[in-house]
Each structure stands twice: as structure tokens, then as C-alpha cells.
Amino acid sequence: MAIKDWIPGTRQTPGITITKLNPAQAAIASSEANSSAEDIINYQTAYDDIEIINRSIDLIINAAVSIPFKVQGAGALDKVDKLLNFKPNAYEDRVKFFRRAFLDFYLDGNVFFYYDGSEIYILPANNVEIIPDERTYIKGYKFTVVAGGSDLFNFGKTDKKNNDVIDFTPKEIIHIRADNSTSIYRGQSRLHSMEQLFELYYYLTKFQRQFFKNNAVPGIVLQTDNVLSPKIKDRILEQWRMTYSTLFNGARNPAILDGGLKIDKFSNVSFSELDFENSVERVQQDMSKALGVPYVLLKSGNNANIDANQKLFYAHTVVPLLEMFSSAFSHFFTSDRGPMQITPDQKSVAALQPDLKTQASYHASLVNSGIITPNESRLGLGFPQSEDAKMDEIRIPQNITGSATRPNTGGRPTGEETTD
Secondary structure, eight states: OOGGGGOTTEEEETTEEEEOOOTTHHHHHHHTSOBOOOOOHHHHHHHHHOHHHHHHHHHHHHHHHTSOEEEEESSSHHHHHHHHHTOSSSSOOHHHHHHHHHHHHHHHSEEEEEEOSSOEEEEOGGGEEEEEOSSSSEEEEEEEOOTTOOOTTOOOOBOSSOTTEEEEOGGGEEEEEOOOSSOSSSOOOTTGGGHHHHHHHHHHHHHHHHHHHHTTSOSEEEEOSSOOOHHHHHHHHHHHHHHOTTOSTTTTOEEEEOTTOOOOOOOOOOHHHHOHHHHHHHHHHHHHHHTTOOGGGGSOSOOTTHHHHHHHHIIIIIHHHHHHHHHHHHHHHOBTTBOEEEEEOGGGOGGGSOOHHHHHHHHHHHHHTTSSOHHHHHHHTTOOOOOOGGGGSOOOOTTSOSTTTOTTSOSSOOTTOOOO
């Protein structure tokens, strides 16, 4: 077989040139006939109700939207830079736009951007269905209009056969997906692995509220040697509630023991012994760690290792999140004119930069060692270049006389040479 038969992306046969595709794609697509959104109601509830989840995601979003994208390479660089760093569309600013996108990523595990050729819009991820393709990868996307909703952005793509579905082609959608062990098409919410923590947290807080309301035991016990009928017991309790109407939601209701039954204290349980605060805080720590947020960043006070935790937070949580978005944008906007490279501008993150004293010492050593010029050092420190011509020259280290420029000379004076 000739070398040309192995041209990447094509398969040459006599008189026929077809696209070289993944032979297993048909089986992959058949295993996922459609990739619908999962139910994210529980995750939305957790985000709304659990303060540590709300605060952790909010901390990640605040950090992510503060980092701009660097647009390099070939293609419409100015246009893409404007879309990603200044004005995504005519209705939303950059911060509002990307805050919605990052929140969709954490609650649903997916973000769908619609690009109309000039502006970018966000499609609510939970309403988008992915349609796999048996030959390529994705055949298209279906957006289901919520009953009673409207087409806010006037896409104008309503299917005539089904008025509640809007179809999009793969060339119109930028899809960012989180990791998912069961699907190659749709991502999974970052909160999915925390469902047991949510359940435990709700049990703890519910029991704590009930303990406060009822003190975990009846407020008073009524004893009698006679056997009372259920109607008499209900009448006594109802009379008690009417007489003592200040009781809060039935808190500390009396108990009735008839037939000579006696009550005895068989356990010594107090609120302090139940240790609610430590248990709840431990669950909160596990939640914040699962989201990649060091718990020390969520606590107030003076912490000696706050800088190290901030670097850990940016390096292992925020920057990888932005890398996923950058990779999707780079792949989508790369054209025939050449590849476009979009990356998060990590130099804008103060937490990832060394302190000023360390930077100054580093650049001074490079200049005095003859590695870079003073003007290059000034640019590295964020200062403008100097117009002095000497600032563009490499400095010769002062501790090496002669031998640095002329290897044949230097060393100790000889003959009539004097130290003067």
C-alpha cells in the first residue's frame, strides 16, 4: 500500500476517497441513543439550601470570572478576544455571562454555548439533549422549550413538527462537559458524588432542629392507674393544647401513661453530648474538599498557611476548570487559516505570582548574570522599556575581568602591567 493511502483523515481506494472514521462509533452511538439531561432538582436544592455548597461554588465562580483568556495564533483574534473578554453578546456583560456558564457546569456538568457567527449565547444545560451520530460524533442538539416559556433570544429554529423543540447543528454549539464514567457525550454534575453527604447533612440538621423544638423528650408525663380509652386520651391532649396555646408546633407535648405504667430514665442524653457542631462542620469540610475548595478559605481568622491554600485552590481547581473552557473554545474557533490557541491568563492571578521581593531578586540575578537585558527585565516586572540604548545590552558579569569577552586575556597582571 502506498504512503498516500495513510493520509490522516482519509482512506484512499481506487476511484473513491472517503473520510476515515472511528470504526467503533456506531456501537458507541447505539449504546447512547440519546443523551438527555439528568434531574438536577436535588443539586439545585442543595445549592440553594446548604450554605457551604453555595459559598464554595460562589468562591470558585468569583475566582474563575476574574481570570481573562489569552487569544493567540491565527484567525479572527480580535473578534474572539472581544467575545470572550469583553462583550459576548448585546445583552450580557462578560461577568454575568460566564457566571451563568460556570453555575451550569457545576449543577448539570455541561455548558452549551450557541454561536450565531457574531455573538455567543448560553442555552440552559438541563434543557439540551445531545443526539449521537453513528458515523462522526454528534449529529445535533435538541433544545426543549419549557412549557409556558418563550424563545428569549429569537433563535428562529422552531421545528414545525414539534413546536416545543429547537434543533441546533454541531457547528453552532460549543459544548463543555465535565467527567462522566458512564457517557462520552454528556458530563455529570460535580455534586453527584456528594449525594450521601447531602443526605447525612439533612439528617443532622433536621434532628438538631427537632431537638431544639422538643428537647428530644416529652415535656411532661401524665400518669394514672386507670386504663384510659383512646378518645379520653385525645380529649385530654386537646384540652392541654387549648389551655396552653403558647406551645410551639406541639413542642414539649405531654405524654400519657395509663394502667399504672411508670417512666424511668434509662439514658443520659444532653445537647452538648450529641456534639452537633463538630459533626456538621466535619460534613461541611468533606463537601468543600469534594468541590476542591480548601476549608481554610471558608473560615475567618488569621491563618498562617492561607497563601499556600490559595495557590492550591487556583492551581488545582480554578485553572483546570478554565483549561476545559479554553480547550473547547480553541477547538471551535480554529479555522483553515491556522490554529487558534486560547488559554487562561494565569499572570493576572495574584495568588499564583511570587511576591515582589522574590521577583525583583530573580530578575536582578538574571540581569547581573548576563542572561537578559535590563529592558527585558523591566518588561517582565511590568514596567515600560527604557529609551537608553545601554538598557538593551547584555551586562558582563563584573566578577569576571577580561576573560568574559576575550578568553586569551585576563587573570593576574604580568610583566609591566600594574594593578592601577
